[in-house]
Amino acid sequence: MENVFRFLARSRVFFLFLVIEVIALFMIVRSSYYQSTKIMNSVRYLQAMCEEQVNSWEQYFSLKNMNADLAEENNRLRKILSYYQSVDTTKSFTEKLPLYPDYEYTLATVIDNSVNRQHNYITLNVGKNHQIEPDMGVMVDNGVVGIITSVTGRYALVKSFLNTDWKVSARLLRSGAFGPLHWDGKIYTEALLSEIPQHIDVQVGDTVVTSGYSSIFPPDIPIGIVKSFQVKRGNFYEIKVALLTDYKRLRYVTVARFTQRDEINQLDSKTHE
Amino acid sequence: MNNSFFRYLLWLLFFVLLQSLVFSQLPLGTYVYPMVYVLFILMLPIGYSRMAVLLWAFLTGLCIDIFTHSILGAHTSATVAMAYARPFILKLVTSKEDRENNVQLITKRNLGSRFFLTYISLAILLHHTIYFLIDTFSFFDFIHTVLLIVCSALLSILFVFFLSSLMPTSWNSASN
Numbered sequence: 001m002e003n004v005f006r007f008l009a010r011s012r013v014f015f016l017f018l019v020i021e022v023i024a025l026f027m028i029v030r031s032s033y034y035q036s037t038k039i040m041n042s043v044r045y046l047q048a049m050c051e052e053q054v055n056s057w058e059q060y061f062s063l064k065n066m067n068a069d070l071a072e073e074n075n076r077l078r079k080i081l082s083y084y085q086s087v088d089t090t091k092s093f094t095e096k097l098p099l100y101p102d103y104e105y106t107l108a109t110v111i112d113n114s115v116n117r118q119h120n121y122i123t124l125n126v127g128k129n130h131q132i133e134p135d136m137g138v139m140v141d142n143g144v145v146g147i148i149t150s151v152t153g154r155y156a157l158v159k160s161f162l163n164t165d166w167k168v169s170a171r172l173l174r175s176g177a178f179g180p181l182h183w184d185g186k187i188y189t190e191a192l193l194s195e196i197p198q199h200i201d202v203q204v205g206d207t208v209v210t211s212g213y214s215s216i217f218p219p220d221i222p223i224g225i226v227k228s229f230q231v232k233r234g235n236f237y238e239i240k241v242a243l244l245t246d247y248k249r250l251r252y253v254t255v256a257r258f259t260q261r262d263e264i265n266q267l268d269s270k271t272h273e
Numbered sequence: 274m275n276n277s278f279f280r281y282l283l284w285l286l287f288f289v290l291l292q293s294l295v296f297s298q299l300p301l302g303t304y305v306y307p308m309v310y311v312l313f314i315l316m317l318p319i320g321y322s323r324m325a326v327l328l329w330a331f332l333t334g335l336c337i338d339i340f341t342h343s344i345l346g347a348h349t350s351a352t353v354a355m356a357y358a359r360p361f362i363l364k365l366v367t368s369k370e371d372r373e374n375n376v377q378l379i380t381k382r383n384l385g386s387r388f389f390l391t392y393i394s395l396a397i398l399l400h401h402t403i404y405f406l407i408d409t410f411s412f413f414d415f416i417h418t419v420l421l422i423v424c425s426a427l428l429s430i431l432f433v434f435f436l437s438s439l440m441p442t443s444w445n446s447a448s449n
Binding site: 047054118164 | 299302324334344345346414
């Protein structure tokens with residue numbers, strides 16, 4: 001018995017090491033990102049305030065690009081507007097209603113962002129006070145940005161699309177085939193669209209859009225362009241998609257809230273009973 | 274003990290801020306993610322209690338995990354493993370007299386550039402390997418992971434090497 005104690009005493013450093021490692025591993029296993037982000041809310045709040053300050057300084061340096069983007073967007077919107085003005089909506093009313101009335105949008109500014117990790121996160125300057133809730137989609141007009149994972153009063157944490165454990169339901173615009181689009185953690189301008197069966201006609205240059213099936217993002221938001229494709233593992237294509245969004249330059253984003261989510265969820269839970 | 278404890282706590286704070294506000298924000302692309310906070314553990318005096326080093330490593334890793342939005346425990350386990358391996362690596366690069374002279378922070382100056390470089394390279398390589406294996410959590414695309422480890426480690430070693438030359442030699446002059 002004494003020997004055992006002596007042994008323990010002699011290798012107490014090793015045991016401490018083991019204990020700490022086990023705690024750390026336990027934390028890794030326990031902390032699905034969702035839970036850990038929830039726990040860290042209060043820390044994030046302080047951090048976000050810091051980042052907002054830093055960001056406000058950084059913004060001065062990118063004003064030029066931002067102006068260009070805004071001008072471009074203005075231009076696009078003006079085109080759409082002119083279309084509506086030219087069409088007599090009292091006559092062709094039913095055809096041209098707002099496209100997705102099921103979604104409400106909130107504008108937000110990115111105050112912290114990263115693209116250089118395997119699990120990237122984004123902080124937005126909107127939160128509970130702006131009716132932002134977890135699981136809402138975040139997008140720009142040429143791509144998906146991510147999904148809200150947790151909110152505080154004034155800030156929201158977004159799991160970026162550039163996060164290797166998240167997938168977006170996407171669709172090939174021309175052929176209509178859909179499958180999960182995910183980032184493989186390599187280059188932040190490319191993502192992979194998988195589970196497209198081989199009989200589908202895929203061509204380089206095809207547009208990839210959101211499918212709208214997940215009720216997180218409205219359908220038909222352009223995400224990327226097919227860059228190359230190959231058959232991988234069985235009958236499916238693995239399609240390399242060049243993303244339209246420059247994640248490094250994200251500034252203004254839109255948070256989409258699906259207004260009928262509760263109803264859809266209810267339906268889902270009924271079928272799974 | 275108390276005196277050095279609070280000094281180290283300040284150092285810890287300094288490195289956590291440096292990592293989360295500067296080095297984690299560097300726009301360097303997907304393959305390079307420098308982690309310089311390991312210098313805090315690496316520069317603790319040679320004769321410093323090994324238990325204490327482990328506890329500091331745990332605290333450092335935890336803070337970094339929290340402040341850089343990473344998986345809770347990823348930095349922690351990598352840093353703790355590195356801290357545990359620290360004495361073994363030190364044995365390779367120091368003489369017996371060095372190890373007895375224990376009040377000094379380990380820096381480039383008092384270890385010699387070559388030995389210091391070997392020391393931080395081995396430690397950082399170990400740390401980064403563990404970190405990225407946990408972060409990617411798969412052996413699926415192993416070349417990708419290896420690239421991540423090697424590229425990031427090279428940059429971290431470079432940064433840590435230069436950062437270390439800015440550090441004071443002994444903790445008596447450590448707080449300003």
